[in-house]
Amino acid sequence: MEREILRLGWRTDKETRVVSAGDLRGFCRDCGSRRVFLVADARVMSLHSQAVLRGVGDRLLGTFVMEASEKLKTPRTLQALWSELHRAGVSRNDIVLAVGGGIVLDVGAFAASTWMRGVRLVLAPTTLLAQVDACLGGKTAVNVGGVRNQAGTFYPADLVWICAEILTTLPEREYRCGCGEILKTAILSGSAELQEIAGGLPLPGRERTEWSRRAASACLAFKAGIVEADPEEKSDRILLNLGHTLGHALESATGFGLNHGEAVSLGILASSIMARRLGAPAGFTEEVLSCLCGLGLPVRLPRRITGLSRFLRRDKKARPEGTTWILPFGWGDCRPTLLSPDAEGELVAGALEEIS
Incomplete structure (x- = not known):
C-alpha cells in the first residue's frame, strides 16, 4: 500500500513528495517518458x-553501482x-535515481545537482538512517582529504520513495546506525x-518493520518543518x-572505523x-545513556582517539572566534552555543574522558 506521508515545498518552484510504500515497484510511476x-x-x-x-x-538509460564506503565518497x-552520465x-x-543508504544518496544527488546544472532526482533510501534523515533536506556532499562532507550542494529530490520492508535485509550494525538519528x-x-520510539529497538520481524515506518514518518515530519523554513541552514x-x-570528527579521526550513526x-x-x-540537569545525560543502551548504540569510545582537534577545526x-555547538539541555531544549577554542577544548576533553 502506498501513501504520501508529506509534501515539502521549497523557495523555488520545486517540491519534494515523500511516499511510504510496501515495495519498490512504483518509484518511477510518475516519470512519464x-x-x-x-x-x-x-x-x-x-x-x-530484480525489484x-x-x-x-x-526507461533505464545506464547504471552506476558503487560500494557504500565513506572512503569512496570522494x-x-x-x-x-559524471563520466558515466556523459557516456549514457x-x-x-x-532522471537520476539513487538507490541506497546515505553515502550513495549523497553522491547520486551531488551528481544530479551538477549534471547539466541540475536534472530531476528520485531517491529510494534503503537504510534506516537514510529513511529517517538523510533522504530529506536537499544536502549533497563528498568527502575531501578524509574529512566528511567538505564539498556539496543544496539540491532537494523531486520524489523520495520509502520502503520499510527493504530494511529486513540490512545488517544489524547498519540498522542500529539509523537509531542515532x-x-x-x-x-x-x-x-x-519520538521519545517512545527512541526508547528501544524491537527485535527483527513485523514489529520492527512497523517501528521503522513510524520512526521515518515522525522524524521526517519534524525535519520537514525545519528545512522548509530554513533550506540552506541560515x-x-x-x-x-x-x-x-x-x-x-570521530568518524574522520578513526578513519571511518566508527560508522555515522x-x-x-x-x-x-x-x-x-x-x-x-554548563548547567543542564544532571539527569538528562542519564536519560540519553539509557536510550543509547536500549537502541544498542555505543556509549564508550572504542579506543583512545587522537587528532580530533584537527578535524574539529574543519567543521x-x-x-576564528569559535565553533557553534548544539548542546542539549533537555528534551526539546537544544541550544546553539558558541564556544571559544579554549572553552571547547576543555569541555570536549572532559566529555571524552567520561566516555572513554
Whole structure:
C-alpha cells in the first residue's frame, strides 16, 4: 500500500513528495517518458536488483553501482559518475535515481545537482538512517582529504520513495546506525511519540518493520518543518547538527572505523555531558545513556582517539572566534552555543574522558 506521508515545498518552484510504500515497484510511476539513470548501492543490487530494475522498467538509460564506503565518497567517485552520465547521454529531461543508504544518496544527488546544472532526482533510501534523515533536506556532499562532507550542494529530490520492508535485509550494525538519528530527532523535538520510539529497538520481524515506518514518518515530519523554513541552514536548521560536530570528527579521526550513526550517538552523549557542565540537569545525560543502551548504540569510545582537534577545526560551523555547538539541555531544549577554542577544548576533553 502506498501513501504520501508529506509534501515539502521549497523557495523555488520545486517540491519534494515523500511516499511510504510496501515495495519498490512504483518509484518511477510518475516519470512519464523520461529516461532514468540508476545510481545504486552494490549490496542492494546483489539482493534486490530484480525489484529495482522492475521498478525502472524500460526507461533505464545506464547504471552506476558503487560500494557504500565513506572512503569512496570522494571527488574521484563523483568524476567517475559524471563520466558515466556523459557516456549514457543523460540530458536535462532525464532522471537520476539513487538507490541506497546515505553515502550513495549523497553522491547520486551531488551528481544530479551538477549534471547539466541540475536534472530531476528520485531517491529510494534503503537504510534506516537514510529513511529517517538523510533522504530529506536537499544536502549533497563528498568527502575531501578524509574529512566528511567538505564539498556539496543544496539540491532537494523531486520524489523520495520509502520502503520499510527493504530494511529486513540490512545488517544489524547498519540498522542500529539509523537509531542515532532517531534519538537526535527525539531530543530536538521533545515529541512524546519520538521519545517512545527512541526508547528501544524491537527485535527483527513485523514489529520492527512497523517501528521503522513510524520512526521515518515522525522524524521526517519534524525535519520537514525545519528545512522548509530554513533550506540552506541560515538559522534554525543548524539545530539538526546535534551530535554531528563531534560525530563527524570521530568518524574522520578513526578513519571511518566508527560508522555515522555510532559516531553521532557518541557525539550526542558527549554534547549532553558538555551541556551538564554548563548547567543542564544532571539527569538528562542519564536519560540519553539509557536510550543509547536500549537502541544498542555505543556509549564508550572504542579506543583512545587522537587528532580530533584537527578535524574539529574543519567543521563547517567553525569560525576564528569559535565553533557553534548544539548542546542539549533537555528534551526539546537544544541550544546553539558558541564556544571559544579554549572553552571547547576543555569541555570536549572532559566529555571524552567520561566516555572513554
